[in-house]
Amino acid sequence: MNLTTKLITAAEKLFDQHGYMATGMDRLTEAAGMSSRTLYKHAGSKTQLMALVLSERDRRFMARLEVESVDALFAALEDWVRVEGARGCLFLRSLAETGGETPEIAQAVTAHKEAFRQRVSDVVASDLGREDPVRAEQILILFEGATQAAIYRGADAVSAARSAAAILMGRARS
Amino acid sequence: MNLTTKLITAAEKLFDQHGYMATGMDRLTEAAGMSSRTLYKHAGSKTQLMALVLSERDRRFMARLEVESVDALFAALEDWVRVEGARGCLFLRSLAETGGETPEIAQAVTAHKEAFRQRVSDVVASDLGREDPVRAEQILILFEGATQAAIYRGADAVSAARSAAAILMGRARS
DNA sequence: GAAAATGTAAAACGACCGTTTTACATTGTG
DNA sequence: CACAATGTAAAACGGTCGTTTTACATTTTC
Numbered sequence: 001m002n003l004t005t006k007l008i009t010a011a012e013k014l015f016d017q018h019g020y021m022a023t024g025m026d027r028l029t030e031a032a033g034m035s036s037r038t039l040y041k042h043a044g045s046k047t048q049l050m051a052l053v054l055s056e057r058d059r060r061f062m063a064r065l066e067v068e069s070v071d072a073l074f075a076a077l078e079d080w081v082r083v084e085g086a087r088g089c090l091f092l093r094s095l096a097e098t099g100g101e102t103p104e105i106a107q108a109v110t111a112h113k114e115a116f117r118q119r120v121s122d123v124v125a126s127d128l129g130r131e132d133p134v135r136a137e138q139i140l141i142l143f144e145g146a147t148q149a150a151i152y153r154g155a156d157a158v159s160a161a162r163s164a165a166a167i168l169m170g171r172a173r174s
Numbered sequence: 175m176n177l178t179t180k181l182i183t184a185a186e187k188l189f190d191q192h193g194y195m196a197t198g199m200d201r202l203t204e205a206a207g208m209s210s211r212t213l214y215k216h217a218g219s220k221t222q223l224m225a226l227v228l229s230e231r232d233r234r235f236m237a238r239l240e241v242e243s244v245d246a247l248f249a250a251l252e253d254w255v256r257v258e259g260a261r262g263c264l265f266l267r268s269l270a271e272t273g274g275e276t277p278e279i280a281q282a283v284t285a286h287k288e289a290f291r292q293r294v295s296d297v298v299a300s301d302l303g304r305e306d307p308v309r310a311e312q313i314l315i316l317f318e319g320a321t322q323a324a325i326y327r328g329a330d331a332v333s334a335a336r337s338a339a340a341i342l343m344g345r346a347r348s
Numbered sequence: 349g350a351a352a353a354t355g356t357a358a359a360a361c362g363a364c365c366g367t368t369t370t371a372c373a374t375t376g377t378g
Numbered sequence: 379c380a381c382a383a384t385g386t387a388a389a390a391c392g393g394t395c396g397t398t399t400t401a402c403a404t405t406t407t408c
Binding site: 003041 | 357
């Protein structure tokens with residue numbers, strides 16, 4: 001595991017658990033086990049580090065959503081919540097913490113959410129055997145809602161979303 | 175409009191638009207049009223100010239949800255988004271920014287979310303003429319999802335959630 | 349084996365943080 | 379008129395922020 005990977009892994013964890021602004025560079029250097037000089041050589045700045053974290057998060061998250069049914073989509077979210085916990089969407093959180101005024105971050109969030117929307121749309125189409133933009137938007141909202149509600153309702157939120165999605169998909173098939 | 179109200183109003187706007195941690199006291203005093211001495215006399219500390227903001231937000235938000243049907247619930251959310259914009263749930267954002275480590279804030283969030291969950295549950299019961307905990311949880315997730323997705327999908331997210339809720343409620347009635 | 353690359357440890361940078369204090373002006377009330 | 383109460387303006391507080399620099403050790407490479 002090289003230094004950059006170690007840094008990004010540690011930073012993702014700290015940003016997620018304590019918030020972006022609330023995480024200082026001293027905490028990051030300590031958790032990554034490197035000097036601040038090395039950290040800045042690899043990441044450039046705190047903002048660029050956040051962008052690197054989001055890029056890695058996108059890769060890992062989207063890889064989990066390589067499925068072909070809506071039910072599998074929510075099963076993947078259940079896995080994610082069990083393994084990574086539920087503290088809300090790190091992308092929208094980074095946007096909120098920066099007020100949308102940091103271009104590198106706003107851009108990373110937009111790109112991720114568009115990819116996510118497209119993925120949900122594809123899964124719905126693959127599941128139904130045809131495009132259904134309305135249903136896709138509803139499934140996306142259930143997914144976002146489960147992510148958000150899981151913060152205070154736990155894994156139950158995801159299974160409730162899963163059963164709601166099954167009803168909506170059943171309706172789309174008949 | 176007294177000073178405390180003016181302060182809370184200004185603080186809510188700044189916290190919502192730029193984030194809690196990213197909003198400094200100088201910005202708050204300037205927006206509220208008062209000296210830092212007066213601000214501290216009224217709010218005590220930045221953390222207590224955040225708690226005051228959340229308390230006022232809870233009052234105003236819950237007042238909007240005094241409805242008797244699930245459809246009216248989403249109509250109320252549409253109004254809210256049109257008037258106040260969509261930057262995500264301020265309660266969960268405050269929790270995320272503080273890492274859940276600030277008791278006064280964690281407590282305000284828990285209280286609000288429990289009241290919100292109960293309200294949704296009541297509205298579903300009033301709409302169906304009977305309790306339906308499973309459906310209530312699904313409606314809550316659609317509501318949270320619409321709030322979250324509206325950040326990047328706009329008002330369309332709310333109407334998509336609204337139509338999904340109508341399907342789920344229709345299913346509960348038959 | 350010299351040189352370049354890559355790392356650590358720690359001090360220093362100026363800027364800004366939340367908060368308190370000092371000194372003074374205005375106001376409402378007996 | 380006196381006197382609390384309540385406000386402003388601005389300096390000062392110690393501490394922490396993100397970032398850079400200095401000085402030195404280790405490893406890699408030709």
